[in-house]
Amino acid sequence: MSNAPHILVIDDEPQILRAIRTILTEKQFRVTTASRGEEGLTLAATNEPDLIILDLGLPDMDGVEVCTRLREWTQMPIIILSVRDSERDKVAALDMGADDYLTKPFGIEELLARVRVALRHAASRKGEQSKVVKAGSLTIDLAWHIVKRGDEEVKLTGIEYRLLAHLAANHDRVLTHQSILSHVWGPEDADHTEYLRVYMRQLRKKLEEDPERPQFILTEPGIGYRFLADD
């Protein structure tokens, strides 16, 4: 039991805390809760949990700020919770180092899936990074720069490959427009969302069965993109 991942939930709504605690405990996680930002920061420092679930709308401080202060000393995964239509806050928190987000109300499978991905990423960050990412019929070899669809190699342009490699290396995590743009094109092009639109479309045409209904390169409306890999 003591090996079970430890999750800290910071949310000011008692009902949500109760529901999340019940379900996560049921799934064999250890759960600590905090209802205020300061309390959450203290608990994060003393307990060093494996993952933090953080609500952006806290009574005492801005959730984005909690995120920033956590990132000053720890790389533990942070999943943020927020209500609809607060894309700006979500993007700010993600750019501040949060790993993923969920929009309230959310289904519990979604929450569990995000928790698993975040824990897996934290683990792979410590150990060896996987060099080959598989998603359906796609195989992306990050070491040899080879992309295959089935047995056939897919020809990609320089930018297309850099883009796909960045997505695949961070598979299952949401990446904001800004972070992708500054990683692939450079910080000076961080506002050119249109590059992303066009190149993502090209990538989808080369990699997806139906580019209009992508299976691997998913759009997170108003936020960014997510590459869905096999478990």
Add this chain to the structure above:
Amino acid sequence: MNSASMRASSVLSQFWKYVFAALLITFVTVILFVLRGLLDTSIIALLYLIPLGVITAYWGAGPGITGALLCFLTFNYFFIEPYHTLAVHRPTDVVILVIFLIVAVVISQLVGRAQAGLAAATAREREATQLYELSTALTGLHDDQTIARILAKQVHAVAEGEYVELNITGSRSLRFRLPDTDPPVRPPELIVPIEAARGTLGEIRLWRADRAISPGEKRLLQTFASQGALALERAWLAQAESRAQVLEESDQLKTAILSSVSHELRTPLSTIKAAASSLRGGEVRWDSPARAELIAAIDDEADHLNLLVGNLLDMSRIESGALKPKRDWNILAEIIGSVLARMKHLAVEHKLEIDVPESLPLIPVDYVQTQQVFTNLISNSLKYAPPNSMVRIRARVEGEMIHVQVSNQSPQVPIQDLERIFDKFYRITAADRVTGTGLGLSICKGIVEAHGGRIWAENISDGLAFNFTLPLTWDGAKPPQLPIDTEME
């Protein structure tokens, strides 16, 4: 005499009028002197009256009377014996001279007076015309900016000033300058306050150095200022009234929301409550299929509830003008694709036909809001169109806009309702037959209009079509070009 030559003669300084009068008399005297042997003294006296009439008519009474005296002297000196003296020997000549003087002075005065009366009448007519022009220009204006601009322009034109500045002080302060540069350094030659019933609204400042501002001009400008004050007050009253009307409407909206929403929200809530309580009370057997159904109902109704709350939020944002599109260059096909992927489970009973050309340029829209427009239009089509019918989505570039059409084979809408279906809470079908908040289409309208587009519905041969347009440019900017990409080695 027309007003242009009036103005030209008024420009002539008084001095030149006297000089011209003297020159004219000299000229006439020279001609008469040449003809002296042929003409009788009394004829010469009569002929002298001609230049006098001309002088008075053109240059006024002052030069006229001076001219009369001058004529009297030249007439006496050159034409009455003994010549080249001012002495008079013959009694008849004395009579002619005296009569000439009297007639000349009387004519000068009469003509001068008529002339002055005419000038005054013309000036009054001009003032009246200018006032009329101003009040016509100000009629029906409800925008204080425009009123201030017109007022400043008219003052500038009428006073022929070098610089006019119009200041409105107080809570709605604004300033208008003509020409659009910094005012001269020296203080203005004239300051006219703009006074209204509630006090001073501001002032007009006029710079004009080349000639003094006459009392008549000052009076006219004061009248202008009070006309402007009236127009401004009228505009502000109208604005206040329309604000009051907006408040009243939003109050009515709140009432409508409360009644419609409490009904709409209670429906899913009742389902959830009933399902949850029956599961909790142990009335449903653990393994019965009803159990799964109840759980699915809770899940579905919770989603429905979430959608309703989202719609209400959107509507209140649109109403309060807080819905600001966060624009980005987007691919329309991608937005439509993502909406269809999300609505897959809803669209099983209908056929979909997508006609969006690959060559469409990037469009500057808010991704999430545009998704919402498509979601609402498609779900509306699915709701009203019969099963197995066709829902079509078509997009084309038309000039500076992109034109999107979502059409379906639902029953046609009466022409008088085609516009009203975009109103809040407006439904053609009775509320109990179709679920929803009655907000979907008005949210579409709000979003499309916030993007600078237009939305409308029309009956087509086999159903109903929703049309909307979105601009292809973003603050005048065309879709951007991409940097050059190279093949991977």
